[in-house]
Amino acid sequence: MPLRELSCDTIRAAVAQLCIEANRKLPPDVYAALEKAKSEEDSALCREILGDLIENADIARREGIPICQDTGLAVFFVELGQDVHISGGDFRKAFDEGVAQGYTEGYLRKSSLDSPFLRRVNRGDNSPAIVYTDIVPGDALKITVCPKGGGSENMSALGMLTPAQGREGVKRFIVDAVKKAGANPCPPIIVGCAVGGTAEQCMLLAKKALLRSVGEPNPDEEVAALERELLEEINALGIGTQGFGGSRTALGVHMLTHPVHLASLSVAVNLQCHAARHQTVIL
């Protein structure tokens, strides 16, 4: 089978465009989830704020401005077909340059600092891109961007539980993470979580779980049942929109599971604010 040529220029342009689009257009599933939450919420104050969030998404789309000023670090999930040949440059660099171009041309905020504690100087172009690449069969390149804000990312949690803590321990850990986060991650949130795998793999799966359409259950009925129980318990916390007190704290709970070491029960939580931005392109 002949290799399909794909140039770094094409990738860079697509990445730039994706960053801009993702930050301006709230995906339809998230928009619908906000409308549903508004119709179901018990608190009048939260209903009013949910109305503001829907209006905010409308303004952003109509005027071509970002939904939120925290336009995030640019996180990419990439599926690279094994029959694609990348030409004309450096694959990884094409992402960094695409991010710099998109965040500059789209008037997006650059939030990436040079070093974490010694020299916290803004890099000025929001690079580097954070890129997770899977090699898959085929000759296509699928790129999904999910810009992630700091407020929700800061509420992430990883637990290496003992197998004896079991299903109940996993539930407790996830609900506690949401409770502790309170108003900080900008509820209503989407709760990305993962059970199984090694520590770093578990964290990554928790973020990957956020890519699913809001409220779509895990195809495994056992996991889907756990997602439903978690959603109910999280909404019973009463945190509500923005933490003002209400009946809808989460728009959905998305869980992924993975085979695990016989000594481990890893669980990870990655919370997503209501501005759950993601866009995909297939080249």
Place this chain on the structure above:
Amino acid sequence: MEIRLTLPLSEEAALSLRSGDRVLLTGIVYTARDEAHERLMKLEDWPFEPQDAAIYYTGPCPAPPGAVIGPVGPTTSARMDAYTPAVLAKGVRCLIGKGQRSDSVKAALIEHHAVYLAATGGAGALLSKRVKAARVLAFPELGAEAVYELLVEDLPCTVINDCHGGDLYQEGQREYAKP
């Protein structure tokens, strides 16, 4: 029903507010995040008059051509907790951000008759429409993290911590939590 307030905020107006009130702010607010707080703390004279001032924890997007400012919603306030009692001791009357504050901040709000308000997190596009003028006042090299002077008109906020010990996050969650 929203309460219309004018900035700078008088002590009397601050004392009249209760947690859960919806307010619309008109006047000048000053933006400051972590790094700006760190720098302000080292200055004898601030670039603005702190007495009765309102500080907004935000780092806006760059303004596209023709716009006053880019999206400008609140950031997590807890990161400023370490500085806030000293900020309130300088006379600042009103803090705007999102998320819960520490016990020492809540005590300082009561002591100094100041209020903590939440602007809606993730509504930066909507909030930017309420900003009528913007200019960088200090630390321009910080970019989005610089101190901006913003003229706001009817900026919608919700009172979280009032000067009487009220706390909407605790009260609201208690009201809606199911056993």
